[in-house]
Amino acid sequence: MTALGLFNYWAVIVLMMVGFYTLIARDNLVKKLIGLNIFQTSVIMMYVSFGRVTGGTAPILFLADHGEAAGDHAVEATDHAVATVDHAAEGAEAVAGPGEAAADVAHAAMEATQATVEAAGFTAYSNPLPHVLMLTAIVVGVATLALGLSLVVRINEAYGTIEEDEINAMDLGL
């Protein structure tokens, strides 16, 4: 992987440092929050970059229609999966049962998709999990930002300023 190929990660590092620096060095509370946000954004970018698999396509299930063999294959695999579920449903199994059955279905589905993907010429899917994690992280970031900004509003009401050095001076004078 060339240095240029790692461009994403360079961007992550730069953003992280910029965000962190702003956070620490700036006195204005809103700027601190912006720094925090940039910092968190860099992490989001990092995860998303992790998710990219070389040669992988978007992680959306691809059901091609060229190659009936591929399609039959898929149907077979799905039938197989359904049969497994039936089996599981017949037996009086513990809580793990449905979990196992679900895993079986997933496995079968994976085989199916693999078959169709191969048929379409792709070798892999990019990993969707980091995206999922980052959706959560974005929400958390938004909530933090909202809370932070509302605190800044209240601080402004209470102190009349949002510069940290002025606030500290006022507190020490108390």
Next chain:
Amino acid sequence: MSENLPALLIVVPLLLAPVAALIGRASVAWAIATFSAWWCFGVSIALLQRVRAEGVIYYALGGWAAPTGIEYRIDLVSAFVAVIVTTIGAVSVLYARQSIAKEISEDRIALFYTAFILSMTGLLGISITGDVFNVFVFLEVSSLSAYSMIALGQDRRALTAAFQYLIMGSIGATFYVIGIGLLYVMTGTLGMEDLAVRIPEVLADGQGTRTIAVAFTFLTVGITLKLALFPLHLWLPNAYTYAPSAVTGFMASTATKVSVYVMLRFFFTIFGAEFSFGQMHLNRVLMPLALVAILAMSLVAIYQTNVKRMLAFSSVAQIGYMILGISFGSVLGVTAGIIHLFNHALMKGALFMAMGCIMYRVGSVRIEKMQGLGKVMPWTMAAFVGGGLSLIGVPLTVGFVSKWYLVQAALEQGQWPVAAVVMIGSLMALIYIWKVVEVAYFQQPDPDHQIKEAPLGMLIPTWILVVASFWFGIDASTTADVATRAAETLLGVMP
């Protein structure tokens, strides 16, 4: 139902929190909060009993099996921490009724209790989950609600304290996310048990050692920031001092404890003791920091004129004790750390609640305003003395039990100076507790202000914790047993 107890521990309060917010009436919100806290208390005790009897409990949320699905993994440490959180929560919520009614304006009280329930839920979620990203989610849930609760304090400095905590806490959480991201890249999984299996494989491979080490470092920094280990403790004194009394009582006893739990999970269960202590030399980093925390923070505490602030610095020192125990890396050391989680929760909870009673009646927590309180508020001051005796480590209190294990752990490894530091810390605690005792018992009460004893609704929860701190100091067999077995589980091989 008992099958689904782990889920119910989280789901019930999570659903009740918005109900409290929507209904909006203070007393109803309090009732909902009390119900959730006591519900969780009952469930956590039941879970602890089950774990002691059966071993680790696995619960796949929604039936999706790990490691693809999120799984709750409750072992002895988790259950113990959950019990600590819910005990303090249950007692705090009773205490909060009158304390909060006086300190927060009526229209915000319902929102306060909503945040309280959410914070408790978050902390519980952290303790029982078996998925590292889930930990982050719950960590942020509990932290954000904590920031809100702190900001509701009366003094305007509560706002800046909450803001500072928000900034530092978010940095910590983000470092944590970076850490687990790097782990995910190398191992492809987010489940704790799975990670514990795959990390050694990756290390043996030789390919990803640097990444794992970097991940370890980010995680350490992130977690130590959350648990306020010196020198990343800067948010704690202000946050504890200016938050409403009930919040300080609750948070001082829970938030940092759960972060210590997260540290235990990562260093022992996920990375394993050989990697953490052998390759990464964790003890060389943690022990000096812990020792400095004990000495420096106790020293700073002595010079404080605001008693809540003094107790806050004392808390940072006590966290130093916990980390010191863990840094030994031996069964005795980790036992000491775990048992101090419980013991400190009891003692500090009692002390902060006593301060809350004083705040309620006197309106200030500065030491000069506390003169003669020994006469006019005898029960409150007796509670303070009781908690103080525990801090000093007088035998028959919980504080002594922690010191007992800690010094044993030090002597077992031949670490003289460490044992000496532990004792010096106790003596410094004596100094700052005695300062308060002198003012309260040796000076005359202010004749201008008629001060009455604190209301029963606040005294009783305070005394519950004080009595508990003596009870578990006199009969420490249960806690010692749980802590020792938990330490053995953590240091042993993963099942």
Next chain:
Amino acid sequence: MIGDPGMIVLFTVVLPVIGACGVLLLRNRPNAREAATLVTGGVTFFHVLALLKLVRAGERPRFDMLEVVPDVWLAFEVEPLGMVFALVAGFLWPITSLYAIGYMRGHHEENQTRFFFFFAIAIAGAMGVAFSANLFTLFVFYEFLTFCTVPLVTHHQSEEAKKSGRIYLGILLTTSVGLQLVAIIWTWVLAGRLDFVDGGILAGTASTGVLGTILVLYVYGVGKAALMPFHRWLPAAMVAPTPVSALLHAVAVVKAGVFTVLKISVYVFGLDLLSTLATADWLAWAAAMTIILGSLVAIKQDNLKARLAYSTISQLSYIVLGAMLANEWGIIGGGMHIAMHAFGKITLFFAAGAIMVAAHEKKISRMHGLGRTMPITFGAFFVGSLSIIGLPPAGGSWSKWFLGMGTLEAGQVGLLCVLMLSSLLGLYYLLEVPVKAFFFPPLEDAHHNEGIKEAPLPSLIAMCVTATATVVLFFWPGLFHELMSMVVAGGGS
């Protein structure tokens, strides 16, 4: 309440607490309250006597309370040394309470309920120390004693009391937490147990260097034994009302200290091991230094209570010396001195208090001719002094004799000289008082009363009882000698 021996032990420790609660309940009726104290004292002493009977028969009544931490128990076991301490404390508590009734009322002291309450609690602490079956229980009650005597020492709640409280608590807790607790945990790590056993538990567990260090930690860690330089709390505690100084700082607190030193010497180290440790010799000389220095400082004190305080510091080191000699005579002498010194010193303190209440004098230089108005008091003082100096017909001569024999057996003639020298110094600084009182004319500006005006009657009776006891102990020292011989027989060579 004769019954199971274990229960008797438990009652002996718990009864004073019950009595304390009685005092609290009766706080608005002073006479009933005082009666509660006396009755409890009597009943407790009765239990002590019951235990004495059992111990003399060779039994060791035991009571296991609870397991605090795995393998560490809170338990009581009565053995002869503990019996000595318990007898002294048990007998002198009701006597001192009698004295205190007279004193507190005569001196118009405030907060008397609080005083009697903590007085009783402190005795429970002393009993707990006396009957402890292992180091942990000892430590628990030792600390308990420290804390429950703080309200007594700082009774007057003045600035001076506050400062004294700081010194008291500071020194005692620093030594106990910083030194003694470390030694205890170290013992636990080395020996795996904390019980008191005949012959000790530390033999063979580590090198003599290590064990010697632990011994030093223990002896200096027992701050209540007032070994210099950790002696400063004793004179500081003189700010307390005299009954407190009498009982606690002549009997309960200080005796708990030297008792601990003896107990550890005999039952944790064992005399065999102790005699091999070089540090035992050093500590014996440290005790000797304290004996001499204490006496020298005492001579310079004009305040009577201060002089008695330094005398106590000096006398306590007699017992420490006896322990460090690590031979039978030394232990017997040391143990007997617990009793002899207690009775003698308490008489002296009673007299000092009586002088304060009746004649309002604290300084010796102003006590010229006071003997005319207070003959009984100064007579008692004289008798008490004999015991401290070690002259017949006072009991103190026996303990001095045994200690002297102990130094000879250990081949330490120098220490014998120290003992002799301290007697001479004691002659001077103690007898100065009755001599000035009886044989010197009163000072011009002293407003002494005409005729006899002694202390209030209860105080007077108490003082006479203890003075008589010191003489009685001269003629009948058998009981204490017997008990101490049992100690060395079991725990010694």
